[in-house]
């Protein structure tokens with residue numbers, strides 16, 4: 001390009017020189033017109049710089065001598081290179097050149113305005129031509145790149161396909177997993193070596209059959225449901241444990257996964273089965289399960305297998321209608337173990353297991369060893385109740401000949417509890433408990449025999465067990481309450497006090513009398529907290545009566561029963577005193593009733609607490625007197641203040657005429673008691689005749705239905 005000369009002040013093209021103002025302005029307008037539409041990554045400033053350069057080219061060309069429009073082409077090409085390629089870009093560029101190039105970039109002194117306009121137009125043509133040519137070139141280049149890319153992509157796909165195909169082939173052929181490919185009708189298209197090997201080596205055997213024929217009697221039904229769903233295209237895959245019959249008759253256990261393969265358009269095309277041989281694992285599992293469910297010593301089913309079977313039979317789903325159990329426990333096995341050693345004991349158990357096994361190996365029968373020397377025979381659906389007792393008889397007979405253990409002849413005896421009944425009603429634990437209770441009955445009757453469960457004695461034992469179990473919660477949950485039975489002065493029939501009688505309001509069994517649970521509470525020791533609660537509550541109640549002035553001027557007393565275990569409790573005295581003090585009841589208003597039997601058995605140490613309480617003024621009554629056959633002379637050493645004559649004595653006085661012997665006895669006791677300065681209370685007075693006679697005999701007070709039955713504390717004021 002020839003350097004322009006002329007009127008543009010400092011030469012517009014001076015390399016590195018500052019562009020003149022006009023040129024700058026033109027470039028800025030140009031930039032504003034096209035920058036927003038370019039796809040360039042240049043910043044606006046950079047773009048403006050570029051435009052300034054192009055503007056300088058155009059300005060120089062405008063003044064060129066001779067005029068040469070070709071720099072216009074270069075400008076067009078440069079615009080395409082700068083990504084000014086949106087459809088509106090070229091018209092805008094030409095518009096700006098047309099309007100502003102002659103205005104800002106020409107010197108009228110050098111170039112007449114008309115000439116400038118003509119040159120500008122020619123430059124525009126050149127720009128447009130360069131632009132179009134560059135655009136065309138670029139499109140062609142892009143197309144070329146695209147098709148080159150497409151071509152190489154195609155080559156890539158083919159290579160990948162081939163690779164995945166070989167990979168698939170390799171996997172298919174060399175896999176340890178058995179693989180089979182079938183079409184949607186189930187026809188086998190291909191199987192790999194592993195699958196053929198699993199089935200015994202013959203590929204033909206595997207290929208020749210439709211997969212729908214690969215059934216096995218142990219197939220769970222859902223296999224074939226899922227298979228059909230898959231074949232209808234409703235399921236993509238499923239996985240099951242399935243066995244197959246091999247041609248040699250053995251079973252092949254597999255973990256089978258079947259997947260649906262679809263074509264590109266989504267149509268179900270193939271089924272792919274992957275088969276893992278799990279026969280070994282299954283065998284191992286079976287072996288482990290056998291070990292877990294069998295007794296290592298005798299090889300008999302163990303306790304857990306026995307319960308599993310029993311529970312199965314008792315479950316709702318089972319169609320077992322009746323169940324029989326023989327619960328067998330060896331008599332005196334501990335002695336054998338202790339005197340002859342465990343090795344001999346073990347040998348004996350093995351021999352016993354063998355003999356018993358022979359007795360309970362019929363259909364629906366199972367013999368298990370469920371504890372040291374405890375065996376149980378389970379009979380499902382015994383044809384008759386007799387079947388189970390016959391089994392027990394057979395078992396006893398089988399054990400009746402001596403067992404030879406290491407050259408020693410040992411006698412074996414056993415006790416058996418037999419239970420037989422409908423499967424619906426009992427739980428497995430209840431059934432075994434019933435059998436256990438019954439077995440103990442057989443033992444208690446001398447052993448070497450069987451006993452048959454009887455619902456009544458069982459029910460008693462079971463409910464005893466149940467109540468014992470629930471006592472602690474009942475005490476916590478405040479299920480106990482107290483009824484009071486009036487004690488009446490015989491002299492005038494006035495109310496003297498009341499005996500506190502505890503009851504249990506059981507959530508399932510209703511109100512239970514003390515006879516049902518006091519012995520259990522006594523047995524478990526729970527009587528101590530229960531007795532303390534009764535004492536507290538009765539003392540509080542007596543206080544309330546006294547405060548309310550019930551029973552007239554004399555303060556009402558309360559009688560509380562003490563059981564033998566409480567008698568021996570070290571804190572009896574302290575507890576009683578603190579209960580009285582807390583409530584503010586005078587000791588003389590409390591009478592503790594202790595049965596004659598308990599009191600007679602107590603030695604001096606055990607009597608000391610009672611004596612201390614008596615010294616404090618607490619009344620001590622000898623309850624149920626006359627049932628303990630005590631030596632009357634003994635009465636003197638007891639710390640008692642009152643005799644409570646048992647109901648059995650007053651019964652004879654109900655009759656008319658009264659039994660003369662009873663009359664004499666009662667008369668004697670009353671007079672002896674009075675000599676010892678004991679007052680006499682009679683229990684169980686049910687009729688007025690009785691009441692009259694007892695009064696005549698000198699009894700001091702009475703208690704019984706004739707006066708009032710035990711009732712809630714609010715009823716006491718109206719009782720007499």
Ligand code: C2E
Nearest residue numbers: 500501502513514515534561562563684685686704705710
């Ligand atoms: P118990 O001390 O001999 O109590 C008298 C029992 O005879 C009460 O029975 C009472 O309801 C009953 N009875 C009262 N009058 C008559 C009558 O005219 N005819 C007949 N046939 N029976 C009558 P309950 O309430 O069943 O108490 C039974 C036993 O339970 C009591 O005999 C007592 O030994 C014991 N007991 C009651 N409450 C407690 C307590 O809080 N602690 C302890 N350790 N034992 C208690």
Ligand code: CA
Nearest residue numbers: 499561593623
């Ligand atoms: Ca009593």
Ligand code: CA
Nearest residue numbers: 623624644683
């Ligand atoms: Ca009594």
